[in-house]
Amino acid sequence: MEAAWGAFGSDSDSEGDDIVVANNEQAQPNAFFEATAASAITVAITQHFCSLTKSTGVGLGERVVAITCVLHGNECGEEAENSRTTMTEWVIRRGMKVAAGDINDSSTCDSVVLIVGDTDDLHSSSSLSIRHRLVPGGVVWLMIKRQENEEIGNISFDCFSQSIWEGISCISTSSSYSVHKIQKRACLVNAMSCPWMDKKSIIEKNVALAAEKTCGSLQVVGENETYMQFELRLASQVTIVPSVAERTREKIHSESCAGYYTTILTDTNIIHAIRMLREHGLVIIKGLLPPEQTLPWGKVVLEDFTSAVEALKNHPSRPVDLLNPDKGQFEPMSYKEMAMREDLRVDLRSGPSMEKLRSYENNLASQAMAGSNIADNGNQPTIITADTMGTAGPSWRYHPSIIAILKNLFNPRDDSLYKGNFGRWNFGGNGPDGSPQPYRLGQIGSVVSCPGSGDQAIHADTPHLFEHMDCHPCHYCNVFTPGYKITHKADNQSVQNEFVDGLWTGSSTMGGTALVYNSHKLSVSAMLLSEGDDSGSENDNVSLRRQLLQLLTLRPALDVGDVVIFDNRTLHYGIANTSKGDTTGKDSNAGRRPMLYLNVTQSWFHDPKVK
Secondary structure, eight states, rough: OOOHHHHHHOOOOSOOOOOOOOOOSSSSSOOOOOOHHHHHHHHHHHHHHHHHHHHHHGGGGGEEEEEEEEBBSSSSSHEEEEHHHHHHHHHHHHOEEEOOOOSSOOOEHHHEEEEEEEGGGGGGGGHHHHHEEOOOOOEEEEEEEOOOTTTTTGGOOHHHTTEEEEEEEEEBSSEEEEEEEEEEEESOOTTTTTTTSSSSOOOHHHHHHHHHHHHOOGGOOTTTTTTTHHHHHHHHTTTTOOOHHHHHHHEOOSSSSSSSSEEOEEEEHHHHHHHHHHHHSSSEEETOOOOHHHHHHHHHHOOOOOOOOHHHHHHHOOOOOOOOOTTSSSOOOOOSSSSEEEEEEEEOOOHHHHHHHHHHHHHHHHTGGGGGGOOOOOTSSSETTTTTTOOOOGGGOOOOOHHHHHHTTTOOTTTTTTTOOGGGGGGOOOOOOOOOOEEEEOOOOEEEOTOOOOOOBBOOSSOOOOSSSSSOOOOOEEEEEEEEOOOOOOTOOOOEEEEETTEEEHHHHHHHHEEEEETTSSHHHHHOOOOOSOOGGGGGGGHHHHHHHHHEEEOOOOOOTOOEEEETTOOOOEEEOOOOOSSSSSSSSTOOOOEEEEEETTTOOOTTTOO
């Protein structure tokens, strides 16, 4: 056994992820799946997960690995079963969990071992299914049988679309097999949106230098890197991907279903999310919220929107046609329940169905957090105090990880200074104890973008409070999550969602929200958008500014359960919804995009739109 480990590098868990394994000619030439192959794969998986432990707070023993074997179309034969058994023993021996037969096809896994006899096996139902179960950012360890005298470079990986997968590399070879590492992207982008941006071009050197100056040395542009490749890389870097352990940490019991899990982030990932928000102005968290809590909100939002459309259209004295803005006699206004954004895009804050669900969930949340003095404030924001920990159900509004992120975001603290804040004795305070100060958590609302709505003008939702420093601590942020689910239906004529082998590529005609990386800083926004002072400096170069803005614009693809939290000083805009809408006359809500939101502010900040 020592010879096997030695042939494939160190057995140390502390070593990095780059594993180069020499050709192993000791293996028995007639045995396809040898113990040495299992050793190579297991060492690679172990080192990969151990390298992530410090940055995620997820231990090796919490990781779940799924294993499948398809040999020339046969996944039930003796050789395939022996291969699975051998690989399972090695993974368990290293302390990881294996997704066994009692885990159904809808369960997720942190990593996948896929053993195939040839590239045709990659298209088998078993191979496709196990890739679907892999969490974003997870790794497929692909072991493939080599044909006689076949070169590694001749193996085709065209079934791994570059919009979904990245970083294909060979980590081990022998005369009979090769092992490859293929990583699922942590975050996809909506490449179908904003066609006016040229994302296929290679980034020019002057733009690359400006990006490094604007964003720091961590964002060095790669040689011959395109705008699209840079966007995919940047989007993944501001994304938190919860592990299977985090995704199944707490189960919610429900009267309407058998129960469901909600994701609870590790303390390490919460700190990581806060750091991203402070440094870059946004963070994306994949699969944070259970669909059972967000989809009902999307449903009631669309119910109230439909009612509002009909009520305004049939108003006796001032009829307004929201869906045909060019044909109505009167222009739409902003109303108590609904504010106009642009044609075919509204901010829906309240309505009969929304208020009913809001009251129900807030009352249950108040009971669940009885010790936190949380009360149902109707349509008004709720004050979140230091002792409010949140609750996993029934409302995503009080999700514990969101509460923790916001509480720390609004309360940056220097341990060497906070004891000097003696003003905290005032008004019955507890003095300079360093505890988080209160903030306001808004009620759930939604921006509804109908088919035909265009790209918004780029904007920030709130001004900087002071202009003598590049970026003061956040005083106002938004939490966005889709109130809809991306589906793959061949007969869907209203919405086009791009899928490859059953996996969503991130592209959709429904659009989304574009955000500009690092633009919560005055210096970055000034470089990107200011008109300049006619000095002729490089910052006044209109073409350069336009290219840099394009480079730093992210179009993250969000599916149900995904969350983006962003500082409201961050430049952003709603992306056009180019869906066709209701083409059958049976579903008036077809193609409408309800993006749910929470407005969150410091307790002392007055949001003009909240009255």
